[in-house]
Amino acid sequence: MTAPGISKKRLLAVCGKGGTGKTALTAMMTRVLLDSSNSGKLLLIDADPAMGLPNALGLKVKRTMGQVREEIIKTARGSDKEKKAKLASMLDYMVMEALYETDSFSLLAMGRTETQGCFCPVNNLLRDAIETLSSNFDTIVIDGEAGVEQINRQVMRRVDTLIIVSDATSRGVQTAALVKKMVRDDKVIQCEKIGLIFNRVRGNQELLKQAAQEIGLDVFGYVPQDENIASYDLVGKSILELPVTSPGLAAIRHIVTDHILK
Ligand SMILES: Nc1ncnc2c1ncn2[C@@H]1O[C@H](COP(=O)(O)OP(=O)(O)OP(=O)(O)O)[C@@H](O)[C@H]1O
Ligand SMILES: [Mg+2]
Numbered sequence: 398m399t400a401p402g403i404s405k406k407r408l409l410a411v412c413g414k415g416g417t418g419k420t421a422l423t424a425m426m427t428r429v430l431l432d433s434s435n436s437g438k439l440l441l442i443d444a445d446p447a448m449g450l451p452n453a454l455g456l457k458v459k460r461t462m463g464q465v466r467e468e469i470i471k472t473a474r475g476s477d478k479e480k481k482a483k484l485a486s487m488l489d490y491m492v493m494e495a496l497y498e499t500d501s502f503s504l505l506a507m508g509r510t511e512t513q514g515c516f517c518p519v520n521n522l523l524r525d526a527i528e529t530l531s532s533n534f535d536t537i538v539i540d541g542e543a544g545v546e547q548i549n550r551q552v553m554r555r556v557d558t559l560i561i562v563s564d565a566t567s568r569g570v571q572t573a574a575l576v577k578k579m580v581r582d583d584k585v586i587q588c589e590k591i592g593l594i595f596n597r598v599r600g601n602q603e604l605l606k607q608a609a610q611e612i613g614l615d616v617f618g619y620v621p622q623d624e625n626i627a628s629y630d631l632v633g634k635s636i637l638e639l640p641v642t643s644p645g646l647a648a649i650r651h652i653v654t655d656h657i658l659k
Contacts, residue, residue, distance in 0.1 A: 407436075407657065408531070408555070410444075410539040410548055410586075413562035414572035418596035420449040421626050422562055423540040424636035425649040426657070427454065430536055431501050431637075435658060437535025439502040442527070444541045444552050446509045451497070454504070455635030460495045461508025462523060462551070469519050470512050485522070492526040503534070507551060520551055527552055543572060545579055545586045555587035558657065560617065562594050565601060567608075574612040592617035592656055618652040620645050 409426075411419045423441065430436040443450035443458075451458045468491070472480050497504045505527065531537050531553070541548050545559070561576050563569035573593055579585040593614040595605045599622050609616045623645035629636060639646050 406534075406557075407536045408553065408557045409537065409560060409657065410541050410545070410553075410556040410558075410588075411560045411562060412541040412543060412545055412548070412576055414543055414564070414569045417562045417564045417569055418620070419562050420445070420453050420540055421630070421636060421645075422560075422594060422596060422620065422649065423450060423538055424453040425620075425626075425639070425646055426538060426653060427502065428637050428639065428646065429650050429653045430538075430657075433653065433658060438533065440531060440534035440537045441502060441504045442537065442539040442552055443504065443506045444539050444548050446507065446542075448506050448508060450540045451504060451506060452633070453630070453636050455633070455637070456497060456499070456504060458497050458504065458506045458508075461506045462492070462495050462527070463508030463510045465491045465495050466516070466519060466523060467511055469523070470516055473519070488522055488526045489529060492523065492530055496530070505530070524551060524553070528554075544576055545588075549586040553586075557588070558590045558592065559586075559588045560592055560594055561614065562596050564597050565595060565599070565605060570608045570612060573609075573614060577612065577614055591615070594618055594620060594652065596620045597622045617656045618648055620648040620652075 411423050413419055427441060430439055441450060448458065469484060472484055495505060539548055539552055559580060561573045563573045577591060580588050580591060591614060593609050594617050598619045602619055606616060621644045623643055625639055625643045626645050629639060
């Protein structure tokens with residue numbers, strides 16, 4: 398159910414070539430959404446096993462979904478019948494335990510998976526539990542990897558808006574084109590809207606716009622190279638504390654207003 402005063406539920410995922418700024422942009426979006434009055438209850442999902450998002454937000458996560466998954470696999474393999482029988486009913490609770498809650502938002506870190514091999518039924522059960530958990534939130538933002546397979550396999554089967562981040566390089570744009578193909582042609586994940594954000598932009602906006610047109614993607618916005626972001630990252634300061642006047646934050650504010658909270 399959507400909280401009173403909130404126009405609708407929003408499910409967003411961020412992906413794109415490695416190192417283009419997915420985590421920094423997710424953290425800045427968090428800041429802007431928290432400043433906005435109609436984003437409602439906010440859930441962040443760090444779907445990158447490297448877990449950069451808690452770091453960027455200055456949080457120390459204690460438990461990950463990867464750990465929950467390990468426990469489930471161990472219990473399912475063990476001989477304790479009673480525990481096994483209880484497992485299904487405990488799933489939602491176990492996922493709740495991995496939820497990191499702050500005063501203003503919640504975060505779920507997927508973390509790493511140690512056990513090798515395919516455990517599709519476990520993944521499916523956990524994904525269902527994450528989807529159930531998400532239904533208690535109004536805005537959900539997933540910080541992903543380059544592609545969308547892992548989001549579909551472990552986090553959600555559908556998103557409303559997919560945000561692809563690219564830097565001002567042809568490899569960044571090529572990765573964006575590949576992700577678009579995965580979604581539109583190969584249907585790797587269900588998704589209504591796809592948009593491109595160019596990050597660390599230093600001019601060349603016309604050329605970037607043209608490159609996006611060539612691959613058939615709408616540009617949600619251009620985020621400039623912002624020394625505040627780089628220096629906050631360097632000293633481990635939370636992106637949530639960026640100065641209001643930060644140029645990167647101003648660009649994200651426009652993107653959120655025009656394309657996300659619309
Ligand atoms: N607009 C920006 N201006 C300056 N520095 C930036 C900007 N956006 C990101 N950075 C810096 O670029 C680096 C990579 O950013 P980030 O970690 O967000 O990328 P990522 O796409 O999440 O990477 P990964 O694929 O490893 O998860 C970081 O050091 C970050 O501080
Ligand atoms: Mg990242």
